[in-house]
Amino acid sequence: MSTVKPVSQAETTPRVKVVFDDIRATRGSEHINHFWRYLAFDPSLLEATWAEVKQVMATPSALDPLTKELIYIAVSVANGCGYCVHSHTAAARAKGMSAAQHADLLAVVGLAARTNHLATALQVPVDSAFDRDAVPDRS
Amino acid sequence: MSTVKPVSQAETTPRVKVVFDDIRATRGSEHINHFWRYLAFDPSLLEATWAEVKQVMATPSALDPLTKELIYIAVSVANGCGYCVHSHTAAARAKGMSAAQHADLLAVVGLAARTNHLATALQVPVDSAFDRDAVPDRS
Amino acid sequence: MSTVKPVSQAETTPRVKVVFDDIRATRGSEHINHFWRYLAFDPSLLEATWAEVKQVMATPSALDPLTKELIYIAVSVANGCGYCVHSHTAAARAKGMSAAQHADLLAVVGLAARTNHLATALQVPVDSAFDRDAVPDRS
Amino acid sequence: MSTVKPVSQAETTPRVKVVFDDIRATRGSEHINHFWRYLAFDPSLLEATWAEVKQVMATPSALDPLTKELIYIAVSVANGCGYCVHSHTAAARAKGMSAAQHADLLAVVGLAARTNHLATALQVPVDSAFDRDAVPDRS
Amino acid sequence: MSTVKPVSQAETTPRVKVVFDDIRATRGSEHINHFWRYLAFDPSLLEATWAEVKQVMATPSALDPLTKELIYIAVSVANGCGYCVHSHTAAARAKGMSAAQHADLLAVVGLAARTNHLATALQVPVDSAFDRDAVPDRS
Amino acid sequence: MSTVKPVSQAETTPRVKVVFDDIRATRGSEHINHFWRYLAFDPSLLEATWAEVKQVMATPSALDPLTKELIYIAVSVANGCGYCVHSHTAAARAKGMSAAQHADLLAVVGLAARTNHLATALQVPVDSAFDRDAVPDRS
Numbered sequence: 001m002s003t004v005k006p007v008s009q010a011e012t013t014p015r016v017k018v019v020f021d022d023i024r025a026t027r028g029s030e031h032i033n034h035f036w037r038y039l040a041f042d043p044s045l046l047e048a049t050w051a052e053v054k055q056v057m058a059t060p061s062a063l064d065p066l067t068k069e070l071i072y073i074a075v076s077v078a079n080g081c082g083y084c085v086h087s088h089t090a091a092a093r094a095k096g097m098s099a100a101q102h103a104d105l106l107a108v109v110g111l112a113a114r115t116n117h118l119a120t121a122l123q124v125p126v127d128s129a130f131d132r133d134a135v136p137d138r139s
Numbered sequence: 140m141s142t143v144k145p146v147s148q149a150e151t152t153p154r155v156k157v158v159f160d161d162i163r164a165t166r167g168s169e170h171i172n173h174f175w176r177y178l179a180f181d182p183s184l185l186e187a188t189w190a191e192v193k194q195v196m197a198t199p200s201a202l203d204p205l206t207k208e209l210i211y212i213a214v215s216v217a218n219g220c221g222y223c224v225h226s227h228t229a230a231a232r233a234k235g236m237s238a239a240q241h242a243d244l245l246a247v248v249g250l251a252a253r254t255n256h257l258a259t260a261l262q263v264p265v266d267s268a269f270d271r272d273a274v275p276d277r278s
Numbered sequence: 279m280s281t282v283k284p285v286s287q288a289e290t291t292p293r294v295k296v297v298f299d300d301i302r303a304t305r306g307s308e309h310i311n312h313f314w315r316y317l318a319f320d321p322s323l324l325e326a327t328w329a330e331v332k333q334v335m336a337t338p339s340a341l342d343p344l345t346k347e348l349i350y351i352a353v354s355v356a357n358g359c360g361y362c363v364h365s366h367t368a369a370a371r372a373k374g375m376s377a378a379q380h381a382d383l384l385a386v387v388g389l390a391a392r393t394n395h396l397a398t399a400l401q402v403p404v405d406s407a408f409d410r411d412a413v414p415d416r417s
Numbered sequence: 418m419s420t421v422k423p424v425s426q427a428e429t430t431p432r433v434k435v436v437f438d439d440i441r442a443t444r445g446s447e448h449i450n451h452f453w454r455y456l457a458f459d460p461s462l463l464e465a466t467w468a469e470v471k472q473v474m475a476t477p478s479a480l481d482p483l484t485k486e487l488i489y490i491a492v493s494v495a496n497g498c499g500y501c502v503h504s505h506t507a508a509a510r511a512k513g514m515s516a517a518q519h520a521d522l523l524a525v526v527g528l529a530a531r532t533n534h535l536a537t538a539l540q541v542p543v544d545s546a547f548d549r550d551a552v553p554d555r556s
Numbered sequence: 557m558s559t560v561k562p563v564s565q566a567e568t569t570p571r572v573k574v575v576f577d578d579i580r581a582t583r584g585s586e587h588i589n590h591f592w593r594y595l596a597f598d599p600s601l602l603e604a605t606w607a608e609v610k611q612v613m614a615t616p617s618a619l620d621p622l623t624k625e626l627i628y629i630a631v632s633v634a635n636g637c638g639y640c641v642h643s644h645t646a647a648a649r650a651k652g653m654s655a656a657q658h659a660d661l662l663a664v665v666g667l668a669a670r671t672n673h674l675a676t677a678l679q680v681p682v683d684s685a686f687d688r689d690a691v692p693d694r695s
Numbered sequence: 696m697s698t699v700k701p702v703s704q705a706e707t708t709p710r711v712k713v714v715f716d717d718i719r720a721t722r723g724s725e726h727i728n729h730f731w732r733y734l735a736f737d738p739s740l741l742e743a744t745w746a747e748v749k750q751v752m753a754t755p756s757a758l759d760p761l762t763k764e765l766i767y768i769a770v771s772v773a774n775g776c777g778y779c780v781h782s783h784t785a786a787a788r789a790k791g792m793s794a795a796q797h798a799d800l801l802a803v804v805g806l807a808a809r810t811n812h813l814a815t816a817l818q819v820p821v822d823s824a825f826d827r828d829a830v831p832d833r834s
Contacts, residue, residue: 001821001825001826001827001828002826002827002828003825003827004827005827005828006828048747048750052743052747055743126696130696130698131696131697132696132697132698132699132700133696133697133700133701
C-alpha cells in the first residue's frame with residue numbers, strides 16, 4: 001500500500017534512468033530500493049533527494065560512513081519511520097555494523113528517549129555552562 | 140521555570156549525595172548539571188536514571204564514547220528536547236567533537252528528517268530484502 | 279489488526295446510524311472509511327469527532343478545501359500517522375490535487391522537516407522581530 | 418514571545434467574556450491562564466477549544482479527574498509541549514497529585530519512551546493475540 | 557518483518573531463559589510476546605529492559621497498575637509506536653480496563669494532542685503561576 | 696542560548712557573504728534572521744540549506760507561496776520547533792496571511808493532531824480504496 005503509484009517502467013523516463021544508474025554506480029549494487037521507485041513519480045523530487053543523499057552519505061567527510069548510518073537510524077527511530085529504520089539498518093549492516101554495535105545503538109537510543117522525556121517533563125532550565133553564545137570571541 | 144522544585148540542600152539527603160558523588164567521580168568534574176538537581180526531587184528516580192546513564196554511556200562497549208554522544212544528540216533533536224540537545228552537545232565537545240564533525244552530524248540529522256518525512260508521506264512498502272525474519276537460521 | 283473491534287452491524291445502533299448518514303450526505307459518497315467504523319465502538323467519541331471534522335473541513339472558511347487537506351496531510355506526516363496520510367491524500371486527490379501539487383507538498387514537508395531539525399539542533403534564539411507580544415496595541 | 422498578540426482588553430469582546438466567565442465558574446478560580454488569553458485572538462477557536470476541554474476534563478466520566486490529568490501530562494511530554502506540561506502538572510497538583518505520584522508518572526513515561534523506541538528500532542511484528550479484529554462477534 | 561532475527565531456540569541461551577521464566581512468573585502467563593523474543597538477540601539489552609519494566613510496572617507504587625497502563629498507552633500513541641499501542645491496550649484490558657474507560661482515555665489523548673499543537677502554534681509564554689522554581693523553600 | 700557560537704563578523708567569510716547577499720536579494724529585505732547567522736558556523740551546511748530553501752520556497756511552483764508557508768508552519772508545529780513556528784508565521788503574515796486564515800490553519804492543525812492520535816490509538820487498518828499500488832497502469 002502506498003499513496004503514489006510507482007511508474008511500472010520508471011526507467012523509460014530519461015531523468016529517472018540517470019538517477020537510478022547513478023544510485024547503482026554509487027552503491028555498487030543493482031538493487032534500487034522501493035523508496036526511490038516510489039519517489040520517481042516526480043523526477044525533480046527524485047533528483048533533489050538523491051543529490052543530497054549522495055552528497056551527505058556517499059562523500060568522504062568528518063564522520064565515517066558507519067557512524068553516519070547509525071545517526072540516520074537513530075533519527076529514523078525517533079521520527080517513527082518504519083521504512084527508514086529498515087533500510088538504514090540494512091545499510092549499516094552492509095557497512096559492517098556488528099550485532100554488538102547494533103545492540104549498543106539501541107541501548108543509547110532507548111536511554112536518550114527516556115531522559116528526553118524526563119527532561120521535558122521536568123522542564124529543566126538549561127545550565128549557563130552549556131551556552132555557546134556566552135563564549136568570548138577569542139577563546 | 141520548571142515543574143518541580145529542586146531541593147536547595149539536595150546533598151543533605153544521603154541517597155542524593157551518593158549519586159552526586161558518583162556522578163562527580165565518574166565524570167571527573169565537580170559540576171552537577173541541572174537535570175540531576177531537578178531529578179533529585181525523587182531519590183529513586185534519580186538512582187535508577189543515573190544507573191542506566193552510567194551503564195550505557197560511561198562503560199566501555201561496542202561503540203566509542205563520542206559515537207554514543209552523537210547518537211544521543213540525534214535522538215534528542217528528533218524528540219525536540221532542547222535541554223538534552225544542549226547537555227549532550229556540550230558532552231560531545233568535551234569528548235573531542237570537532238566543529239566539522241558537528242556540522243556533519245547536523246547534515247545527517249537534517250537529511251534523515253527529510254527522507255523520514257518523504258517515506259512516511261509516500262507510505263513506501265518495505266523491500267523484502269530488508270526483512271531479517273526471512274533469513275534462514277543457519278545463514 | 280486493530281485495538282478495538284468494529285461492531286459488525288454498526289448501523290443498528292441509532293446514534294451511529296445518524297452519524298454515518300450525515301457523513302454520507304456531507305461527502306456525497308456511500309463509502310464510510312474504516313476510521314469511522316472503528317471509532318463507532320463509542321458513539322459519543324464518534325459524534326464529537328465527526329462534529330469537529332464536519333465543522334472544520336466541510337464548512338466554508340478562510341482557507342479553501344484543498345489547502346485544508348494539504349495542511350492535514352502535512353501534520354499527519356509529521357505525526358507519523360500512516361492511516362491519516364492515506365485517507366487525506368485520497369481526500370486531497372478527490373478535491374483536485376494534481377501530481378505536481380502533491381510533489382510540491384512533499385518538497386515543502388521534507389524541507390520543513392530538515393530545517394526544523396537543524397534549528398532544534400542549533401537551539402537558535404528567536405529573533406525579536408518575530409515577537410507579536412512586542413507589537414504596540416494600536417499598530 | 419508569541420506568534421499572536423493577545424487582545425489587551427479581551428473581555429470587552431462579548432464572546433470572549435462568555436468563555437472566560439465559564440472557565441472561571443467551572444474551575445472555581447479567577448485565574449485565566451495564558452493559553453486562553455492568546456487563543457482569544459479568534460473567538461470561534463476559543464469557543465470550540467474550551468467546549469471540548471470542558472466536556473472531556475470537567476464532566477464526570479469513566480476515569481477520575483486526576484487520572485485524566487496524568488494522561489494529559491503524558492501526551493504533552495511525548496509531544497514536547499512545554500507550556501502544556503507546565504499547565505497540566507499544575508492542574509494535576511491542584512487535583513491532589515502527590516510528589517510520589519508525580520515521580521511514578523515520570524517513571525512510566527520514561528520507561529514507555531524507552532520501549533517505544535526499542536520496538537520501533539526492532540520493527541517488532543504485532544502478536545496475533547493482540548488483534549481485536551480476530552475476536553469472534555459473540556465472544 | 558523485523559530488523560533483527562529472533563533466535564529460534566531462544567531459551568537454549570541460559571540468560572534468555574532466566575528472563576523469560578521471570579516474565580512468565582511475574583505475569584502468571586505462559587505467553588512471551590514478540591517484543592521480548594526479538595529483544596533477546598542481545599541478552600544484556602533484554603535483561604536491562606525487563607528489569608526496568610518489572611520494577612516500574614509490576615512493583616506496587618504510588619499509582620495503581622491500570623493507571624500506569626493508561627499512561628503507557630498515552631505515551632505510545634503520541635510516540636507513534638503501533639506495536640506498543642497494541643501490547644499495552646491488551647495489558648490494560650487484562651487489568652480491567654472497560655470499553656468506557658478506553659473511550660475516555662482516547663478522548664483525553666485526542667484533546668491533549670489538539671491543545672498541544674495549538675499551544676505550540678501560538679508559542680504561548682508560561683504563566684508565572686506555574687513556576688515551581690519560584691516557590692519559597694519553606695512553603 | 697545556542698549550541699554553536701555565531702561568528703561575530705560572519706560576512707568577512709566570503710562564502711557566507713555570498714549566501715547572505717543572496718538571501719537579501721531574494722527576499723528584498725536587509726534582515727538576515729538568526730537561523731542563517733547560526734548556521735553560518737559551517738559554510739557548506741549554510742550553502743546547501745539555503746539552496747534548498749530558495750529552490751522550494753522562492754521558485755514559482757504548483758502551489759502558491761502562501762500555501763507553502765502554511766504547510767511549513769503545520770510541519771513545524773507538529774515537529775515542535777518553536778523557532779520555525781515563529782519564523783514561518785512571520786513569513787506567512789508577510790505574504791498576506793490574514794488573522795482569519797491563521798485561525799483556520801490552527802483549527803486544521805489541531806483537528807489533524809486529534810484524529811492522528813485517535814487513528815494511532817485504534818490502529819485502524821488502511822481501506823483498500825486508498826491503495827494506489829492497486830490502481831491499474833492505464834487507468
